[in-house]
Structures are given as C-alpha cells and as structure tokens.
Amino acid sequence: MMQEKKISIQDICSIGIMTAVTAVMAQISIPMPLGVPMTMQTFAVTLAGVILGAKRGAISMAVYVLLGAVGVPVLANFSGGFQHLIGPTGGFLLSFPIMAYLIGMGTEFRKRKGMFLLFLILGTVVNYVVGVVMFCLLMQSSLWTGISACVLPFLPTAVIKAAAASVLGLQVRERLGATLQWT
Helix, strand or coil: CCCCCCCCHHHHHHHHHHHHHHHHHHCCEECCCCCCCEECHHHHHHHHHHHHHHHHHHHHHHHHHHHHHCCCCCEHHHECCHHHCCCCCHHHHHHHHHHHHHHHHHHHCCCCCCHHHHHHHHHHHHHHHHHHHHHHHHHCCCHHHHHHHHCHHHHHHHHHHHHHHHHHHHHHHHHHHHHHCCC
16 A cells, blocks of 8 residues: 655745745835736745745645735735735736646756756746736736736746746755755
C-alpha cells in the first residue's frame, strides 16, 4: 500500500512565508488609467512557484487569495473582500494558484532544456488570459480593450519581474532545497 506524502511543518512555514511575502509585495502598487493597478504580486507569485515548486507554490497562492476573499487586507492597497475576486481584476487574482503551479512545474522540470522558460511563459499567459477574459466579461468590453487595459501596459515590467523573480527564486531554492529536502 502506497503512503501519501504528508505536508511537513517546514512546508507549512514555507507556504506561510510566501503568502506573507505576496501580501507585502501587493502593497507596491501603481494605479493605472484603465483601473488595473501595476503591482508586484506577479513577482511574488513567480517567486512562490520557483522557490516552493508546483504544489506548495499553488497552495501558498490559494491561501493568499482565500485570505483576501474573507476580508483580510492582503490585496493591493491593503484591501480585502470577496468583491475583489468577482470584480474586473478578479481573474488575475483567481489565476494566481494556477500561475504558481505552472511556474513550479517548470522549476521541477528545469533540467530539461527550455522547460523552465516554457512553463514560466505559460504561467504568465494563463494569468493574463484569465484576467483579460474576466475583465472583458464584467466590463462588457471588447477583447482589444481588455488587452489594451490589462496586458499591453504591463508587458515590459512583466518580463523584468519574471526574470528577476526567476533568478532570485532559483538561487533561494538551490540554497534551501537541500535543507528542506525538496527535490
């Protein structure tokens, strides 16, 4: 009979730390004209996926989203509440666990040439697709308006944040991996 791998105290602490890091990074927010703020949340989501891997990264982002949903002021501008998940920018938040999971998968397959970059891009694309679709549906706007408001202004910083989070995250993962017995 195969035993299920249980989550360790180290895993719980690591998940909690990345959830807290995301809450802090969310407060670095620049308002944008069409209502979608530029934040450092995606930097933290990428960092969570890279450092924690797929499962723990996704759990940390699910905890973050749930904390925000129940009203804990962890979202951008010290906000919280379910209305943020069902509002025009809610798709971005809701996709964070999936984004972290995909990026974490890339980290776990990084020995295969190009896989890390592929999953990093895939995780980011999923974040944008879910975010834009929800924005367009709720704002009753065209796809072009959604892309103009939610993607184009953010592409340059998205590349910088993804690269920086990847470099930092891989270094942290390498140093902590042996200690925490992560594969």
